[in-house]
Amino acid sequence: MSASYLDPVLFIEDGEAYALDCKRFPYLYNGHGRCEQYAAPRGEEIALAREDPQLDLGAKYSGVTWREKRIPTHDGGYTIKEFDFHAEPVEYRPLWATPATAQAFGMTLLRAGECIRFEYEGLVCGQYTYGQWAGHQSPYLELGRRRELLTYNPTDLEYHAFAHVFFSRHPRLPLVVSVARWRPFAHEISLADLWLAPGDALILPPQQFPAPPPPGASKHDAWMAVVNLHGNRNSAMACWFERGEDSLITETILGNADVMTAPMTAPHYHEEQTPTRHSRPARDD
DSSP states (O other): OOOOOOOOOOOEEEEEEEEOOTTTOOEEEESSSOEEEESSOOSEEEOOOOOOTTOOOSEEEESOEEEEEEEEETTEEEEEEEEEOSOSSEEOEEEEOOHHHHHTTTOEEEOTTEEEEOOOSSEEEEEEEEETTGGGOOTTSOTTOTTOOOSSOOEEEEEOSSOEEEEEOOSSSOEEEEEEEEETTTTEEEEEEEEEOTTOEEEEOOOOOOOOOOTTOOHHHHHTOOEEEEEOTTTTGGGGGSTTOOEEEEEEEEEOHHHHHSTTTSOEEEEEOSOEEOOOOOTTO
């Protein structure tokens, strides 16, 4: 019997990255899905969307609990939060990325031909290729299983105190960013997939965990304390609905190596192991 082999499964492939100079070039311009920096405004200048904790979109889950979980590495380890949404399956509501839907998760939509004042330090711009199976891999498994292809798509979300920008570069397929608005003191979370049209970009300003409400605060005050989470593993979700495509290239602004590891700015990771359900938004949404 002759041997047969399957093609290797692509999860995520890192590309080249370069440092940004936001002091000399404080305007970030979206060149049809490409990061461009200028010393003066170019195209139509927009402002960062106002943070509004009252906005509440997506699939909502109440009674959310979590625990600290230690993830081993070859040179030590790190701690994440493991959620329990107390639901199965967990649904991510599909939404087209618009100014309104982006704002509901703490983001700003930067369309092609628009620019924004963008003055942050310690950032790089890199290219990444996401495969359609990237959501079926977990970095939180025990050592030796990190490259395992899972039979389900678990939740993987993060927040951090540096700016993050996602550019949709594919000429035809949207980039999908999984997002969440977590209300930790109300034990609620709202989940969605933002489908970002080709050529558009999403800006997420630095995120901090909210301060606990003071003693005697109302349930509404507790509910208004939010932190916005995001995840990239489902970036190539559109490939599941398009024959002949199994990956897409994106361009992303994120922290450099020092920012990614500094205690004040490093990412905070969160997982939930229940299988998730994803779909595409209606064409006319």
